[in-house]
Amino acid sequence: MKLTIKFDRRDIWVGAFWDREKRTLYVCPLPMLVFILRAEPAADAKRRAERTEVELHAASRWDCPECGIENFTRMIRPESIDREETISLLREKYGLSHDEAAAQEGEWMMQPDRVTCAACCMTFATTDPDAPEPGGDNYEPHRSDK
Numbered sequence: 001m002k003l004t005i006k007f008d009r010r011d012i013w014v015g016a017f018w019d020r021e022k023r024t025l026y027v028c029p030l031p032m033l034v035f036i037l038r039a040e041p042a043a044d045a046k047r048r049a050e051r052t053e054v055e056l057h058a059a060s061r062w063d064c065p066e067c068g069i070e071n072f073t074r075m076i077r078p079e080s081i082d083r084e085e086t087i088s089l090l091r092e093k094y095g096l097s098h099d100e101a102a103a104q105e106g107e108w109m110m111q112p113d114r115v116t117c118a119a120c121c122m123t124f125a126t127t128d129p130d131a132p133e134p135g136g137d138n139y140e141p142h143r144s145d146k
């Protein structure tokens with residue numbers, strides 16, 4: 001069993017809830033204060049997990065300026081981008097020669113323009129690391145439409 005105590009603005013309820021699938025008991029004695037008691041996974045779930053592999057995806061970590069929670073956002077993988085296009089982009093962006101660019105390995109990832117905090121649901125513009133003048137002007141919190 002594992003006990004977690006959480007303070008979350010979204011949990012405006014009082015009472016207890018047993019999530020059978022997640023084998024987790026949520027107890028909310030005061031609004032926004034939640035005790036989360038996780039039971040050990042059932043034996044069959046443990047056996048299934050031992051035989052299962054998960055695929056990891058490239059992501060960016062960021063801290064929410066509003067609530068401070070650490071978030072992970074998936075990077076965007078451009079759909080078909082061919083080898084010559086990649087070489088051309090590398091030459092243009094980093095000033096590499098054709099041979100230097102052709103020798104590079106890896107794949108292109110793009111960051112999303114906006115990210116939404118998983119905890120407080122606020123949406124923020126992301127900074128562009130290539131922008132000539134990085135500034136804090138992109139802090140424009142607004143509620144997500146979700």
Ligand SMILES: [Zn+2]
Nearest residue numbers: 064067117120
């Ligand atoms: Zn947040």
